[in-house]
Amino acid sequence: MNRRSWIAWLFLLPNLLGFLVFTSLPVLASFGLAFCSWDLFSPPKFVGLKNFIQLLGNPRFWEYLYNTLYLMMGIPFGMMGSLFLAILLDQKLPARALFRLTFFIPCIVSGVGTLILWKWIFNSDYGLVNNLLWSGLGIEGPKWLESTAWAKPAIVIMGFWGAVGGPNMILYLAALQSVSPELYEAADMDGANFWQRFWHITWPMVSPTTFFILTMGIIGGFEGGFDAAYVMTKGGPAGSTTPLSYFIYQNAFQFFYMGKAAAASWALFAMVLAFTLLNWRCGGRRVHY
Amino acid sequence: MVVLCVMGITMVYPLLWMVGTALKTSDPVAIRVEGDSASVFPADKNILRTLLPRKPHWENFRLVFERMPFGRYYLNSTLVALLVTFGQVFTSSLAAYAFARLQFRGRDALFFGYLATMMIPGSVTLIPNFILMSRLGAIDSYFALIAPPLFSAYGTFMLRQFFMGVPKELEEAAVIDGCNLFRIYMHIILPLSGPALATLAIFTFLGNWKNLLTPLVMINRDELRTLPLGMTRFMDMHTADWSLLMAASLLSIIPMVVVFLSGQRYFIAGIRLGGVKG
Numbered sequence: 160m161n162r163r164s165w166i167a168w169l170f171l172l173p174n175l176l177g178f179l180v181f182t183s184l185p186v187l188a189s190f191g192l193a194f195c196s197w198d199l200f201s202p203p204k205f206v207g208l209k210n211f212i213q214l215l216g217n218p219r220f221w222e223y224l225y226n227t228l229y230l231m232m233g234i235p236f237g238m239m240g241s242l243f244l245a246i247l248l249d250q251k252l253p254a255r256a257l258f259r260l261t262f263f264i265p266c267i268v269s270g271v272g273t274l275i276l277w278k279w280i281f282n283s284d285y286g287l288v289n290n291l292l293w294s295g296l297g298i299e300g301p302k303w304l305e306s307t308a309w310a311k312p313a314i315v316i317m318g319f320w321g322a323v324g325g326p327n328m329i330l331y332l333a334a335l336q337s338v339s340p341e342l343y344e345a346a347d348m349d350g351a352n353f354w355q356r357f358w359h360i361t362w363p364m365v366s367p368t369t370f371f372i373l374t375m376g377i378i379g380g381f382e383g384g385f386d387a388a389y390v391m392t393k394g395g396p397a398g399s400t401t402p403l404s405y406f407i408y409q410n411a412f413q414f415f416y417m418g419k420a421a422a423a424s425w426a427l428f429a430m431v432l433a434f435t436l437l438n439w440r441c442g443g444r445r446v447h448y
Numbered sequence: 449m450v451v452l453c454v455m456g457i458t459m460v461y462p463l464l465w466m467v468g469t470a471l472k473t474s475d476p477v478a479i480r481v482e483g484d485s486a487s488v489f490p491a492d493k494n495i496l497r498t499l500l501p502r503k504p505h506w507e508n509f510r511l512v513f514e515r516m517p518f519g520r521y522y523l524n525s526t527l528v529a530l531l532v533t534f535g536q537v538f539t540s541s542l543a544a545y546a547f548a549r550l551q552f553r554g555r556d557a558l559f560f561g562y563l564a565t566m567m568i569p570g571s572v573t574l575i576p577n578f579i580l581m582s583r584l585g586a587i588d589s590y591f592a593l594i595a596p597p598l599f600s601a602y603g604t605f606m607l608r609q610f611f612m613g614v615p616k617e618l619e620e621a622a623v624i625d626g627c628n629l630f631r632i633y634m635h636i637i638l639p640l641s642g643p644a645l646a647t648l649a650i651f652t653f654l655g656n657w658k659n660l661l662t663p664l665v666m667i668n669r670d671e672l673r674t675l676p677l678g679m680t681r682f683m684d685m686h687t688a689d690w691s692l693l694m695a696a697s698l699l700s701i702i703p704m705v706v707v708f709l710s711g712q713r714y715f716i717a718g719i720r721l722g723g724v725k726g
Contacts (some may be wrong), residue, residue: 164552166629174543175558177599182565185576192575199579247452261456264463267708270658271676272697275683276466279690287465324459326719333720382569386660390680407571412665417575424571431569 192421199415210422219398220406220423226311227402231380233315233322238372240323242365245331246357259332262324269321274390277317278304281391304392307399314387314400327372334368335361374438381431403427464499470694471504508695515692518699520671521678526703528593528674529656535594536652537645540603545633547604548611549619559608562601570661578665592666593674597656603648610644611637647718650711654704675700 197203280287281303289300301309384402388394394401411420512518581592660676
């Protein structure tokens with residue numbers, strides 16, 4: 160080893176050490192753990208594929224996978240909203256920066272504070288939503304977070320509020336601003352209307368951004384949802400708002416089924432990986448301008 | 449324009465409601481005297497009048513500190529978020545410099561290893577990290593909250609991409625002048641990378657300020673809880689007290705707004721670079 164590469168390792172050392180201890184080794188340990196049965200107290204026991212077989216045979220797992228996918232349904236709506244807002248903001252308007260900032264606020268303040276706020280907003284007796292429904296439309300609102308039918312939609316609505324004006328809108332805005340104005344001028348000369356301009360110019364031109372947002376959104380969606388479930392509903396009622404991330408947490412840190420939890424987290428990774436590969440295979444080719 | 453205004457109001461109204469609730473009282477005696485509170489359904493069906501209380505109860509912000517160790521939570525969150533931010537920017541920038549500029553055997557393979565772990569869900573590493581911390585006897589310590597996120601593959605990746613774009617001529621001149629690599633890193637690379645470092649710092653700070661899962665797993669003692677965990681616990685024990693919860697939530701989001709506003713330029717630029725997490 161020459162002197163220069165010795166120095167290079169010195170630069171790497173602090174990060175690499177932490178990376179090995181807190182990322183690489185845990186990844187390996189977790190993989191091994193997925194094939195063991197362990198409650199933290201007695202020594203771990205190798206059980207082969209039993210954890211995975213039990214997981215796939217557990218109706219709860221499929222129910223929570225369904226919940227996770229259901230909560231991800233908000234992603235396309237949020238993207239449409241983001242694109243819509245970005246198109247509006249792309250016009251020549253007064254106070255554009257102020258609007259952009261206003262739309263971005265929910266994203267800045269996201270976290271436990273706003274989750275508590277939304278739990279209060281969806282409060283069935285005194286919350287803002289039912290308050291508005293009653294005084295505005297004369298409708299007695301549903302019980303939202305306490306009802307198996309409405310708890311998931313409530314979380315999707317909250318997610319829409321938090322995401323629509325966030326990074327996705329900024330990305331769309333950047334994409335729109337890079338579209339050459341000559342394309343629109345040519346369309347105008349041909350007498351294209353608003354929808355034709357949208358479908359034939361805007362939509363294909365922003366399709367790489369759409370693809371990127373969708374990919375990141377779905378990966379995040381598979382892995383996410385823990386905070387909302389823990390703060391707002393504890394996964395309930397009757398498990399109706401439990402996403403896979405919360406299921407893993409419960410198995411590991413409430414029931415101390417470390418092996419099962421590790422197996423579930425690798426199943427989650429397998430789904431994310433499969434989705435990403437599929438996405439790059441199929442979607443990657445269709446994105447064009 | 450009308451649509452924009454409607455959307456803007458929709459975005460802000462929940463937060464106004466947060467402020468309104470935070471200023472209302474939850475004391476039953478005061479409710480009877482003043483006739484409004486957080487938990488009174490509007491009999492006159494007028495939303496705007498029920499948004500703000502007739503008499504603001506500023507003492508809610510004081511009560512937050514009396515009913516729970518809110519100051520301690522605040523201190524813990526600040527400490528953890530700041531230390532992780534400084535540490536992560538430091539270790540990531542050192543490693544990123546090595547990956548971007550220095551030649552050594554196994555560099556590309558190692559970098560690929562970093563990239564590969566970025567796709568693995570956090571829940572995969574959380575369980576072994578919990579076990580590691582309990583073996584080290586570090587459960588219920590700041591160490592368990594601060595050490596694991598100090599070393600970030602994501603931060604290393606992001607900074608490496610930026611460093612690759614810094615022109616090499618300056619460094620070559622510095623080498624001729626006899627500068628060593630560490631001085632090049634300190635005096636050329638870092639000063640030229642202000643925006644990238646600021647972006648990483650902002651994202652790291654916000655991400656750690658909001659983090660609920662790590663403290664939830666690693667911390668049992670009340671005095672080590674961070675804001676997200678402390679507030680959630682308080683809510684689970686006193687569900688009815690929405691005024692105090694809203695006052696606490698409001699106080700907890702202020703640092704995020706300050707950090708965002710002071711680094712807005714970098715924040716937006718960071719989003720446009722792509723690959724934003726969270």
